[in-house]
Structure formats: C-alpha cells, structure tokens
Amino acid sequence: MAKANFATPAFRPYPLIPALQADVMKGNGPFVAKPEIQKPLGYPGELLDNWQEVALAKMGELLKKYRSLRVFLDACVKCGACTDKCHYLLGTADPKNMPVARQDLLRQVYRRYFTLGGKLFPKLVGAQDLTKEVLDDWYNYYHQCSQCRRCSVFCPYGIDTAEISMAAREIMACVGKGQKYCNEIIGKVYKIGNNLGLPEPALRDTLAGLEEDIKLDTDVDVRLPLDEAGAEILVVTPSADFFAEPHIDGLVGYAKVFHQAGISWTLSSHASEAANFGMFIGSYDNMRRIALRIREAALDLKVKRIVFGECGHAWRVAYSFLNTLAGPFDFLDQRYPIPQHICEFTYDLIQRGALKLDKSANDHRRMTFHDSCNVARASRMGNIPGGQFIIPRAIIKATCNYYYDMPADTIHDQTFCCGGGGGLLTDDLMELRVKGALPRMEALKYVVDNHGVTHMAAICAICKSQFTKVLPFYGFQLDQIVSIHQLVSDAIILK
Amino acid sequence: MTTLYAILLYVATLIFVLGLAYRIYEYASVPAPLKIPTMPAPLTRSGVVLRILSEVVLFQSLFRSNKWIWLFGVMFHLALWVVLLRHLRYFIEPVWTWVVLVQPFGKYASFFLFIGLVGLLTRRIVVERIRYISNPSDYLMLILLLVIGSSGMMMTFVKHTDIVQFKAFILSVVHLKLFHWQPLPLNAPLLIHLAAVITLMIIFPFSKLLHAPGVFFSPTRNQVDNSREQRHVARWAIEKFETSSR
Ligand code: SF4
Ligand code: SF4
Numbered sequence: 218m219a220k221a222n223f224a225t226p227a228f229r230p231y232p233l234i235p236a237l238q239a240d241v242m243k244g245n246g247p248f249v250a251k252p253e254i255q256k257p258l259g260y261p262g263e264l265l266d267n268w269q270e271v272a273l274a275k276m277g278e279l280l281k282k283y284r285s286l287r288v289f290l291d292a293c294v295k296c297g298a299c300t301d302k303c304h305y306l307l308g309t310a311d312p313k314n315m316p317v318a319r320q321d322l323l324r325q326v327y328r329r330y331f332t333l334g335g336k337l338f339p340k341l342v343g344a345q346d347l348t349k350e351v352l353d354d355w356y357n358y359y360h361q362c363s364q365c366r367r368c369s370v371f372c373p374y375g376i377d378t379a380e381i382s383m384a385a386r387e388i389m390a391c392v393g394k395g396q397k398y399c400n401e402i403i404g405k406v407y408k409i410g411n412n413l414g415l416p417e418p419a420l421r422d423t424l425a426g427l428e429e430d431i432k433l434d435t436d437v438d439v440r441l442p443l444d445e446a447g448a449e450i451l452v453v454t455p456s457a458d459f460f461a462e463p464h465i466d467g468l469v470g471y472a473k474v475f476h477q478a479g480i481s482w483t484l485s486s487h488a489s490e491a492a493n494f495g496m497f498i499g500s501y502d503n504m505r506r507i508a509l510r511i512r513e514a515a516l517d518l519k520v521k522r523i524v525f526g527e528c529g530h531a532w533r534v535a536y537s538f539l540n541t542l543a544g545p546f547d548f549l550d551q552r553y554p555i556p557q558h559i560c561e562f563t564y565d566l567i568q569r570g571a572l573k574l575d576k577s578a579n580d581h582r583r584m585t586f587h588d589s590c591n592v593a594r595a596s597r598m599g600n601i602p603g604g605q606f607i608i609p610r611a612i613i614k615a616t617c618n619y620y621y622d623m624p625a626d627t628i629h630d631q632t633f634c635c636g637g638g639g640g641l642l643t644d645d646l647m648e649l650r651v652k653g654a655l656p657r658m659e660a661l662k663y664v665v666d667n668h669g670v671t672h673m674a675a676i677c678a679i680c681k682s683q684f685t686k687v688l689p690f691y692g693f694q695l696d697q698i699v700s701i702h703q704l705v706s707d708a709i710i711l712k
Numbered sequence: 713m714t715t716l717y718a719i720l721l722y723v724a725t726l727i728f729v730l731g732l733a734y735r736i737y738e739y740a741s742v743p744a745p746l747k748i749p750t751m752p753a754p755l756t757r758s759g760v761v762l763r764i765l766s767e768v769v770l771f772q773s774l775f776r777s778n779k780w781i782w783l784f785g786v787m788f789h790l791a792l793w794v795v796l797l798r799h800l801r802y803f804i805e806p807v808w809t810w811v812v813l814v815q816p817f818g819k820y821a822s823f824f825l826f827i828g829l830v831g832l833l834t835r836r837i838v839v840e841r842i843r844y845i846s847n848p849s850d851y852l853m854l855i856l857l858l859v860i861g862s863s864g865m866m867m868t869f870v871k872h873t874d875i876v877q878f879k880a881f882i883l884s885v886v887h888l889k890l891f892h893w894q895p896l897p898l899n900a901p902l903l904i905h906l907a908a909v910i911t912l913m914i915i916f917p918f919s920k921l922l923h924a925p926g927v928f929f930s931p932t933r934n935q936v937d938n939s940r941e942q943r944h945v946a947r948w949a950i951e952k953f954e955t956s957s958r
Contacts, residue, residue, distance in 0.1 A: 282948055284739065284742040284743060284929060285931045288929045291922045291923075292927065293923070295850045296781055297781065297835070301841065302777065333918050334919060341847070343848075369932050371774075373767065373923075374926055374930050375927075375931075377748065377750065536939060537747045538747070540942075540944075541746060544943045593751065594751050597751055597753075602752035602753060602755060603751075605752075606752075630751060630752060
C-alpha cells in the first residue's frame with residue numbers, strides 16, 4: 218500500500234454534503250510534461266513567453282469549433298443544482314471541486330475577454346484577467362476532474378464540465394503546460410503501440426504464457442492470437458489486460474468466449490491499445506491519430522468485425538467517436554454493430570444459449586457492479602437506450618448466483634466515478650484519487666454490510682486499476698475488484 | 713416622460729431582438745464536432761424533441777437533482793408565462809377571448825412568481841455552496857425580477873394605474889406613431905415597472921438569461937444517439953483532414 222501522508226476520509230453514517238473548506242486541494246496539480254514528452258504530440262516544450270496571448274487565441278478558436286463550449290459558458294444560471302454532484306467535492310470539500318465552480322475558472326476568463334458584460338463590468342459578472350494564478354488554478358483544478366459527466370446528468374441545461382475540462386487542458390497543452398501522465402502515454406502509443414509501452418515480442422510472450430495457463434487449468438487449447446491476418450474479428454483491448462490484475466483474467470475470459478463461439482479472432486500489435494487518452498486532453502487531433510491505428514490494423518489484418526474489450530474510456534471513444542474520427546468502416550461486415558463491445562458479443566451468445574455456464578463456479582462471490590462513468594453516461598450497448606446498464610448486469614447474473622445492486626442514486630447514469638478517470642490515474646494524484654473514491658466506497662460499504670457482498674465487478678481498465686489501489690485505504694481487499702469476463706471465464710464450461 | 717419611455721422601449725426591443733437573434737445565429741453556426749449526448753439518450757429525432765420538452769416544460773434534470781431549486785424554479789417560470797400571457801391584452805385590440813380568460817390566473821400567478829423568486833434569492837444567500845458560486849450579477853438579476861414583480865403587483869392590488877390610458881400609450885408605441893405617442897400615465901409603480909422591464913430586455917442577450925435559447929442548443933441534450941450508424945464529422949474537421957487518406 219502506498220504511503221499515506223493524508224487522511225483517508227471516514228465513512229459517514231449518511232452520505233452528506235460536506236461543509237466547504239476553501240482551498241484544501243489547492244496545489245500544483247500533477248507533474249507537468251517535459252519537453253521531450255510534449256514535442257511528439259505537437260505541443261510546445263515548456264510554458265511559452267507569450268502564453269496569455271496564445272491561450273486566448275486558442276480559447277477563441279475552440280469557441281468557434283465546439284458548440285458545447287460556447288453554449289455551456291453562456292448558459293449557466295448558477296442555480297447550484299450541480300454543486301453537490303461531484304465525487305471530488307464530496308470527498309475533498311474544496312469548493313472549487315463543485316462542477317460550476319470548476320467551470321467558472323474558465324468562464325471568468327471567457328467573460329473578461331469574450332463578452333461585453335465582462336469587458337465593461339468585470340467585478341459585477343465575476344470576470345477575471347488571465348493571470349499566472351488563474352493558469353495555476355486551471356492546471357490544478359482541471360486535473361481534479363475525471364471528466365465523468367455526473368454533473369451533466371443533473372444540470373438543467375446539460376452543461377458538461379467534462380467538455381470544459383477538456384477545452385482547458387487543450388489550451389494548457391497548447392501553451393506548453395501539458396500533463397505528464399497523459400501525454401507520456403500518448404507518446405508511447407505513437408512509438409510502441411500501447412499505453413504501457415509493451416513491445417510486440419513481449420506481447421507475444423505474454424499471450425503464449427496465457428495459452429499455457431489456460432491449458433494447464435482446463436486441458437483445452439484456447440488460443441490468444443496476435444496479428445493473424447484473415448481472422449473474423451479484431452479485438453482491441455486496453456493494454457492493462459495483458460498484464461495487470463484483475464484485467465488479465467478478463468482477457469482470458471474473452472479468449473474462452475471466442476473459443477466457445479468458434480469464431481476466429483486476433484489481437485493486433487499495431488493497435489494493441491483500446492484506450493484513447495487524446496480524449497482526456499481534449500485534443501481532437503491526437504484522438505483522431507490514435508483512433509486511426511485501429512482502422513489501419515483492421516485493414517491490414519483484413520478482419521470483418523471490430524470488438525472492444527473492457528475499458529470505459531476506450532468504449533466511449535469507440536462507440537461515440539470511432540466512426541466519426543476514423544470512418545467510414547464500409548469494409549467491415551455491416552450486419553454487426555461497428556464497433557461492438559465484448560459484453561454485447563458475450564450477451565448475444567448467452568441469449569442464444571451458445572455458452573454453457575456453470576453459475577455455481579462463482580458461488581464464493583457475492584457480486585455488485587460498478588457502472589463505469591464513460592460506459593454509463595457517454596456510450597451505449599445493445600439496441601435500446603440504457604442497454605449499457607442492462608447487458609453487464611445480465612452477464613453477471615448469467616454467471617453468478619448472488620447479485621446485489623448498490624443504492625439506486627449511485628448506479629446507472631447516477632453512478633459515481635472510481636476517482637481515477639480522465640487521466641488522473643497517476644501516483645502524483647494519490648490523495649485526490651483516494652478522496653474522490655469516497656462516494657463509491659460508501660455505496661460499496663452499504664451492500665457489503667447489508668447483503669454480504671464480497672466482490673465488485675467493473676468493465677473499465679482505469680476503474681480496475683484505481684480500485685486495486687484505493688480499496689485498501691478503505692479497509693477492503695485489493696482483490697475485491699474483478700473483471701466481468703473473469704466471472705465468465707470461471708463459469709464457462711469449455712468444449 | 714412619454715417620449716423618454718417610448719424611445720427607451722424601442723431601443724430595448726431592438727437590442728433584445730437583434731442581440732438574441734445574433735446569439736442564436738452564433739449557437740447555431742458553431743459546429744458540434746463530436747457526438748456527446750448524456751446517456752441514456754433517445755435513438756430518434758422525435759425522442760430528442762421529447763427529451764428537450766421534458767427539460768423545458770418539466771425541468772426534468774433539475775427535478776432529479778434538487779427538489780427545492782426545482783420547486784422555486786418551476787413556480788417562478790410557470791408563473792412568469794401566465795403573467796406574460798396576461799400582459800398580451802395591452803398589446804392587442806380587440807383582446808382575444810383566451811387572453812381575457814387568462815386574466816384572473818395572471819393576477820394571482822404573480823404571487824407564485826414572487827414566492828418563487830424570494831425562494832431562489834433566499835437559497836442563494838443562505839446555502840453556503842450557492843453563495844460561493846454567486847456573483848453580484850446573480851443577485852441583481854433576481855432583485856431586478858423582484859422589482860418587476862412587486863411593482864406589477866402594486867398596480868394590480870394597491871395603487872391602480874390608468875390602464876386605459878396606458879394601453880393607449882403602448883398601442884401608439886406598437887403602431888410606431890413616432891412622436892405622436894399617447895401620454896404615459898405618470899404613476900410611480902408603472903414607471904418603475906417599465907424601467908425595470910426595459911433594463912431586463914437590454915441585458916438579456918448579454919447575460920446568463922441566455923440559458924433560455926441555450927437549452928435548445930445543448931449538445932448533451934439535443935443529440936440523437938446514433939454515432940455507430942451515422943458519421944458525424946464537422947466541416948472544420950473535414951477541411952483540416954481531407955488530404956489524409958486511409
Ligand atoms: S465531470 Fe465528474 S469529476 Fe468533473 S466536475 Fe463533473 S462530476 Fe466532477
Ligand atoms: S447545474 Fe448547470 S446551470 Fe446550475 S449551476 Fe450547475 S452548471 Fe450552472
């Protein structure tokens with residue numbers, strides 16, 4: 218467990234809105250990206266001398282490119298409906314973690330330079346010059362937003378703080394103040410193909426090792442193919458699935474499902490990463506460049522279908538943006554959704570009775586499910602609205618005998634972020650990650666106490682990594698978080 | 713007075729209409745380059761229309777989020793509509809039957825309007841979180857609306873103004889009888905009422921009151937969930953990337 222030089226928030230008998238504590242989370246934010254990380258992404262190496270000028274020009278440009286930004290900056294009435302909806306506010310009590318206050322960091326500058334009211338009467342309308350302090354607040358507090366969009370659910374105008382955070386991060390990257398964690402990862406994707414920097418031979422090795430493990434376990438030859446041209450399906454999955462726990466058990470699960478379905482599939486070393494961190498930094502260009510690798514891999518390997526593994530952010534970009542950024546995908550089999558989620562794929566097989574599942578194999582687990590933000594609020598599965606809530610639960614219920622939902626105001630589209638999304642899954646933000654997890658931990662505690670829940674399943678690589686790290690802070694075990702396809706893997710009876 | 717108010721009314725109307733038209737043009741012309749509806753979102757256009765209606769008419773998201781703000785908000789907005797409809801009678805001759813029927817409702821709706829506004833203002837002052845996010849303009853806006861509401865109520869319930877003469881003034885303004893306007897009754901509540909309304913109209917296109925048109929342009933609420941079926945590329949993205957193949 219990481220050394221804690223901050224106090225883990227205590228569970229409260231009734232989850233309450235904390236009294237505000239101004240500036241408790243004021244700080245320097247995550248590590249700033251070095252020039253060698255910035256340059257390959259097309260950003261200046263360090264803070265420009267004329268950064269104000271460049272930042273304002275960039276803001277003006279974004280206001281012309283993104284309707285969301287323009288409308289959201291104008292439309293807020295300061296009603297306060299969103300103020301108690303952010304897990305970071307609930308966990309830290311810092312008022313700048315209220316979504317509207319977070320937006321205001323950008324809005325005050327927008328007002329000053331882009332609106333008549335702010336130019337004439339700055340004090341009256343809360344307009345601010347773009348000073349170094351403002352920039353520091355941007356860097357700090359826009360990296361205390363996991364872009365989970367919970368606030369957007371509750372705002373009467375659908376104002377989405379995630380969009381504002383993305384714009385702010387894009388502006389900061391363009392003046393030379395990029396975030397190290399995200400930008401380093403994007404660089405690795407360009408250079409090596411995945412977030413973790415696993416080169417092809419290492420990947421091949423890992424997959425061979427997994428094949429052996431499954432053989433030992435089940436006595437069945439289940440394959441995990443890499444770069445096999447002509448396969449039916451290209452599987453794109455977060456690179457954490459290749460080595461981290463519990464992600465890797467999910468990968469084994471996919472392999473068993475494909476094996477059982479008798480459909481050929483392959484991973485790609487060129488697109489060995491599903492997550493698209495271009496989204497976190499609000500960069501259309503980088504997001505597009507990362508997305509294009511998947512198109513290239515699909516063309517090179519001559520596949521018919523693309524299936525995405527368990528990752529929330531990857532799925533948002535895949536579901537909502539892949540067609541837009543890298544389409545059209547007219548060379549794929551049009552009878553299937555493009556792209557498809559592994560849960561949709563497995564659910565379909567379960568519906569058709571094509572998988573033999575022994576639920577009792579999971580009887581040592583009493584399950585609950587964590588809706589990952591980007592799946593729940595920013596994408597869909599299946600063919601009805603809300604399919605993203607139904608399908609994962611249906612899979613768990615098909616593979617486990619015991620299932621209990623967390624309280625209704627903490628699941629589905631009201632789900633709480635794990636605390637590590639949006640590019641905050643970095644060790645330099647450990648305090649924020651632990652505090653931001655509080656609302657989710659309280660909901661988990663509820664089902665643990667009331668239903669004897671032992672495990673929580675998730676379908677996002679970031680959630681899984683975050684929970685393995687923060688569960689111990691709250692007195693849980695790190696292995697209480699599992700992949701959904703790990704449950705499938707354990708229940709499936711292979712031919 | 714008559715000349716001053718008449719001219720101000722023209723100026724205010726001009727600013728209000730042109731300003732608002734410009735803002736709406738601006739919102740409409742800025743592209744939404746990516747699909748970002750907040751899920752679960754409707755799969756069809758008509759579903760989207762329903763979703764927006766439920767936001768505009770019922771304040772659905774606000775209801776989910778905070779019952780107090782919802783209650784005061786609905787009270788204020790609903791009452792405002794009724795009161796506005798009642799005011800139609802000053803602008804048309806002969807007065808349509810349904811406008812006549814609205815009159816008694818409009819009279820008493822003003823109480824709801826008042827209570828709604830006081831509720832919102834009280835929340836803004838009392839609740840720490842909302843006080844934190846409030847700028848002077850946020851209080852002033854509510855106070856301005858309170859001035860409009862209470863001066864209007866004064867005229868209806870306390871110190872009646874000469875409605876017939878007032879209507880003659882308004883009609884002469886509406887019919888552009890430039891510098892031959894009928895005299896405006898010199899009644900303090902009326903003058904305050906009108907001045908406040910004029911102020912509101914002038915600041916409308918420059919303030920948070922833009923939430924009224926804005927809500928229709930919010931991409932998280934007005935987009936159809938069909939990103940897998942249809943490409944959704946903004947013109948600037950096509951122009952920027954058109955040279956790249958594959
Ligand atoms: S997007 Fe999520 S993290 Fe960001 S302000 Fe909204 S609720 Fe908080
Ligand atoms: S809920 Fe929406 S309108 Fe209300 S304060 Fe928050 S962002 Fe502004």
